[in-house]
Structure formats: C-alpha cells, structure tokens
Amino acid sequence: MTGRTYVSARINGEQRDFLVEPRQSLLETLRDELGMTGAKEGCNNGNCGACNVIVNGSLVNACCVLGVECNGAEIVTIEGVADGETLHPLQTSFLENAALQCGICTPGFIVAAKALLDKEPDADEARIRHWLAGNLCRCTGYDKIVRAVLDAADDMRRAPAKA
C-alpha cells in the first residue's frame, strides 16, 4: 500500500490539512478525502471540465492535478463560490436563465466562468464561448449557459461589490 503525504492548503478560505496518496488526483482528494463532491468527474482525463476548480488564481481540471501538488495552494471550488447564503451573480444568473438541465456540468461551468470574469469582466460572447470550450454540456446546447454568463457579467459590472 502506498504511503500518504501531508498536504496543507487553503480551500475556500479555510485552512485544511490532510493526508493523500501520491497517486490521488486533486479531484479524488476533494471528493474522497475531504467530502467535497461539488466538483464532478465526467472523464478523468481533462476533456470535460466538470471537475474545474481554481488553484492559485488559475482554472484547472482537478482530475489532472495531483493532491500532493497542492501543498500551500489557495483553492476555490464550487462550494466556495457563494458568499455564505448569498449566491454569486453567476449562480443566480444560471438559475434565472434556466442554464442547467441535469446540472452535472454546472459546477464546472460556474467555476470556469468565475475564473474568466474575475480577470476579464468585459468578456463578450465570442470570448465566453472560447473560454468555456473546455467545459462539456450535453443537455443545453450552450445557448442558455452563454446567456447566463453574459447576464452575470452585466450584473457584476453594475454592482461590482456583490461579486
């Protein structure tokens, strides 16, 4: 049996210390060791974006990063996108635009869109489609997702404090 390594990271603003096997991906670490099942496994090889999380400000596929690589990292997952009980404008916008059907892709899309809008609040449709091309959705045809991100960007520009 493989030995375990001590890892300490800030996840959604909280210090978390845990042990992981070297072969465990960040996705497995979150889901199996830390009980955070918001990030989903759709492919486990970097092709669907369902596992998207933000590590040190960059969007990553958690299935393609090892848990042990995250020592000292600052990690944001879907569980940390809302501010307590107050939904993030992207979350509200996804609900109001009916941008989810089954919802399995939704955590990944919201995290990915947040990573974009945090850096590029003025992203237009073309930019959003380009950025979200790493996230697969099989239900919606993307129309309402792209609209939801455009609407959220609009809201965030109007009330930047909320974001």
Place this chain on the structure above:
Amino acid sequence: MVTTSKPEYKVIGTRPVRPDGVDKVTGRAQYGADIKQQGALAGRVLRSPHAHANLKKIDASKALALDGVKAVVTARDIVGPDGDLSKLPDPAANILAGTKVLYRGHAVAAVAAINDHVAQEALKLIEVEYEVLPAVLDVREAMRPDAPILHEALRTRAPTGPSEGPSNVVAQTVSAFGDIEAGFAECDVIVEREFSTKMVHQGYIEPQAATAHWNSDDQLTIWTCTQGSFPARESVSQILGHPISKIKVIPTEIGGGFGGKISVYLEPVAALLSRATGKPVSMRMDRTDVFEGTGPTPGTNIRIKLGATKDGKLRAAYGDMAYENGAYPGSAAMYATMVVTAAYQIEHVKFDGFDVVVNKPRTQDYRAPSAPAAAFAMEQLIDEIADQLKIDPLKFRLMNSAAEGSRGPMGMPFKRIGHEECVEAALNSPHYNTPLEGPNRGRGVASGFWFNVGLRSSVNVSVQPDGTVNLNEGNTDIGGTRASLAMQLAETLGITFEDVKATVVDTDSVGVNDVTAGSRVTFASGMAVHEAGKNLIAALKERLAPTWQTTPDEVQFEAGVFKNADGSKTMTFKEAAVATVGRGVGLTVSGSVNAGFLAGGGFAHHIVDVEVDPDTGKTTILRYTAIQDAGTAVHPAYVEGQMQGGAVQGIGWALNEEYYYDDTGRMANSSFLDYRIPTSLDVPMIETIIVEVPNPLHPFGVRGVGEPGIVPPLAAIANAVARATGVRQTQLPMSPRRILETTRGIA
C-alpha cells in the same frame, strides 16, 4: 411563440426558478457518484478486450490475494454453483457474461476492494482465458448467411415465420399501407438512395454510478443515477432473482441520460458484491467504460425510394431499414419503419425493418430512438423531390403534411397534431425570411416526428398545516420536471408555484412509475398530478361541506376558491387547507394514471445555415432555428432548453460523432478527446420558436418535448450541405474528411 387558442393559465407558461436549482448551482446536489455510505467498498468491472470470444475460464485467485481486495464476482454468482452458465438469460448476460463475450467492453467479472485504486489493480490480476471468435461489426454483413453467429439460439422473427437456422437478424418487421406498386406507377418523379449512419453515444456527462447495500436481513438498497428507479428495481429483481418487495431503489440526481440510463449495468453487480462482503459497495464507470460498456444508439443502413406526382403530391414510399441492435436483440428498426413517413400523408407505403445483432455494445435508446437516422434518409429525399419539382422545400412539406385525421404511424388516425403549424412557423420565421448570401453556403430544413409515450405515473400530495402542499413524485428530474410538475399542481389547485414543494422519492414511497423517458414525465406525471389535485379538491369539499351545512357536491371550486351554492361562503384553497388540516387532521392523496402507450405525437422542424470550407471540408453552423410543437409549454425556458439541447446533439451526430472501430472490433475513440461532442465554440445561439397546438390527450394540452428535437438536425444539416456544395451526403458523420472525399474525391 406561436399559439392556437388556449385557456388563460396563471402558473403554466411562467418561468419560475426550479426547486432543485440552488443545490445544483452550489455543488450540494447529490449525483450517482456522490453517495457515500459508511464503510463502503469500491467496486470495479473487468471488461472483455475481445469483440467476440468464448469465455473459457476466469481465475481470480491472484486478485483475491491482493491486500485490500474483499470479493470477486462473476456470472457464476448469478446462476449459483449448480447453474448452467450457458443458459444465463438476457439481460443478466449483458451485466456479467456467461460463456461468451459479445463485444469489447462486455463485463466478465467485478471486484470489491477497500478503495478504487486497489480495485483497479485487482482487475489486472484476474486471469481470463478467451477463445477468440471472428467478429461481425457491420449491419449488412451480419445479415449474410455466412456471417459469424452471435447467438446460436436466435431465430429470425419474420412475417413468414421463424428462420430455420440461427441468424443475426432478430426480426424482420413490415409497416405497409396501400398498394406500393400502384403508388409508384402514379408517380412522375421518383428518387432512390442508400444511406448509412454510425453508432453514436448519448454522451451524458455523468458516468453510470451506483451504490448497493445488501443487508443481513436480505433487504437490498440501491442508490443510483437512473432514468427509472422502478424499472431498475424490476431489472435487478429479475437478474438476481430477488423479490421486488425486498429492493428499495433511491434515485440520486442524474447527470443526463437521453435514454442511456434506463438499463441497469452496475446496480446488480454492486448488489452481488455487497452480498458477498456484507458491506455497501459503490461503483462507478470511467469514460471508456461508458463508451464501451453501456448502450449507444444503433448504426444503420437505410434504402428508401420515394415518389411524387408532378403537382407535388407524395404518393409512394418504399424502404429497407437495417439497424444494429448491438450484441443483444432490440427493436429499433421496427420503430423506424413506423416513424419514417409520419410527418406526411403518403397513401402507399411499405417499409421493411431489420433488427440485427452485431459484435458491438447492446444498443439503447437515445432520444427519439431510431427516428433521426430515418429522417436523415427520408428528409433528404423529400428535398430532392421538391428541388426537382421546383417547389419551395417548406411549401412542399406543407402540401403533403400529416394532419388531424390522417393516418398515423401505427395506422390509427392522428388526433390533433402540430406539424403543419411547425412548418408554417418556419415559413414565417425571421430566419427563413433572411436571405443567405455568400459562397459555399447553404440552407437546409427538415421535419421530425416522435411518438411520445404515456405509461404509468403516480404521485402523492400531502397538505401541510400552513396550507402549502408537498408533491412527492417517482420520476428522476433530468431537466426541470420537479418544476413542471409543481407548476401543474399549482395550476390545478389555484395556488402559487412557491406553495408547492416537489420532491423525488424512492420506490418505497410512492406508487409505481415507469421510466423518465419517452418525453413522458411532464405529460404523464402531469396527468397524475392533475388527478391528485382533483382528488385533493374533492377531499377538501368533503371536509368543508359539514361546516358549511351543505353537501360536498354543492361545494364549488373555481380559480382556486371554494364556494357554497349561493356564494355566501368562500375560502381559498390555502384557507381551506389551513382550516381543515392546520386545525384538523392530516390529508394525503395520490394520483395514479396509466396514460397508455401513445401520447399524442410531437413534431419539430429545424432550419440551418451552414458554410462548408472547400479546402478543409469543415462545416460551420452559421445560424440555427428550432421549432417545435409543445402542446402547452408548461415552463417555456425548459422547453427551449430541450429544443436547443436536441439540436446541438444533432449537430454533433451530423458532423462529428461516431463509434470508430478497427477491424478487430476495438473502438478507437473511447474518450471525450477523440469522441468529440460539440463544445460552446462549435455552435451558435440556437433560436427557438415554440408552437402550441394543445394535446387533446392531456388536461392542460401538454405534449412531451424531450425527443422530437433531435430528429430533424441530421437531415437539415445534410440538406444545407447539399445546397452549399452541390453534393448529397448519404453517410454520417459529415466530417471534414467525408466532405473532402465526396466533394473533391480526396481520400
């Protein structure tokens, strides 16, 4: 929206936020792989590397010796120590192979271990002895008398009686009306072509996942992301010979299905592993398992001949439709022969359907099963005839459209349907009225039909002391049906959407429900909800009557208000509920329906503009409009979502997706990198026009909307590509390579 007359609704037609929405945008919603049971083991399945082989021997001793491995099961655990493995019935043999593997990916054994990594290591230690047999992968080849035989016991079902010897042809079915020879004799224009399409996958983003706990009292609990908890219970019961009374299926949230999550795969295996270990066992598939080990939808070979008179009347159609069922018998071709001409009135038709087994995964439904490939063929020929007669393709479809009273797909006349309205909406759409300019561009249109089914639904409704109601339903919510059912209950009771709390419950907690499929939940469970609402109103009348010193049938209920005969006493639903339940006694009613097989039929029509790059062969979708008759759109945003999602799945099917096999039956593209489904970059916004021709079979006029929208895209895009390039596309996918081969002879 295009709407024929309908009543004024208060809740139906609005766009409330779905009740399960917040959990799904915050990551709290629990899907199949999110279920964690205390002390659970992880299970994994070993799959055949061969497309066709005799299974001689499985030796698991090395795997069992690995630290952390708790159990290995095979089909032997299904039939028992004295059972005959060669007689393992379908569908058990698809869950764990008996004496033969019939496709690469066929499950042969499963392991339970302390974690997923150990389970996967253990798989490598299981020794399996195979005797490899020749495989047959192509539907027409499998029909030949000298083809390798998958099932020695299979005899073709045909109108002339069963075949003498074994065959790969499961059934030959015929759908015929009129006199086909006389029909063609009347025709001035006849077109005839052969088409073929490849196996494609539903591509739901959530892989199958299930957890089972076989308790020491033989009570079996299963958590699974299924499209049907009741059918899953039934299948597990059949496969394992365990009574349904001892099985509880708890449906988790489901990350897409489209027909692919009706069958069980992991559930019975997890149950066997749990029985063997006494612990809960969680299993999930990886993406390759999903491609190779679950059910995609059939590849096809379809020949159609279609004729019309010079004044533009379709008179005769003949077809020969062969569908790959995969490794076990199915019935896709039978459905194809019925739906292929459903959008039109053609007096003389004959379609032969051939359901055929091949050494590929057992196929499953994928949204309007069989219809998209049939439409890919039929709707291209319709366009060719319209072109030859110099009639606008939409007007030509309108001239020949099916309508109320015309012969439906099973011979019975259609009730009120909306095909003409869909085509008219297309004719009047902004898209169709905007000219398409520029080189290498083309516009295509196509119609599509799907039956929609009714079947059984049951719901429970209980009144809360504050006058709100809880709605417990048994169908998994795959795309907003908690909302669409709560809305129908609110409408029935004259209360607000917010006063209804909809919950999906397990198989112990509500009456029987058939699958979340066939576009049936908003339709049939909507009928059950309406029934429950009426029962609730009747129960409240009973309770109000004595206090109002009258009889229940003197109490009226209208627009959410109870009244006595002279109108001197009134109470809203909520007031009545508080008075009789809040200060009285609890009240629960149920609503159960069997909405029959046919649910009224749904039509869609799509318009697409494409540009085909002559140098690379790449097809770009410039503009897309989806039109569909929803009967009554309960939650229009979710109706649009179904239309848009179906259109984009169709775009993927048309341009890109296929099971790509090598000669040995190995799928060469079993990942999302190589089996490329459309991304947000590949498609534009999908414009929608909802047509509402109320369905006479439903109290609110609802039609199922999940399926018709995937029927037109393959043909609409092919028609557009033909206009852009001048070359007809008869094979899918219309990949850049295929376009170059067909337009420039570049191989």
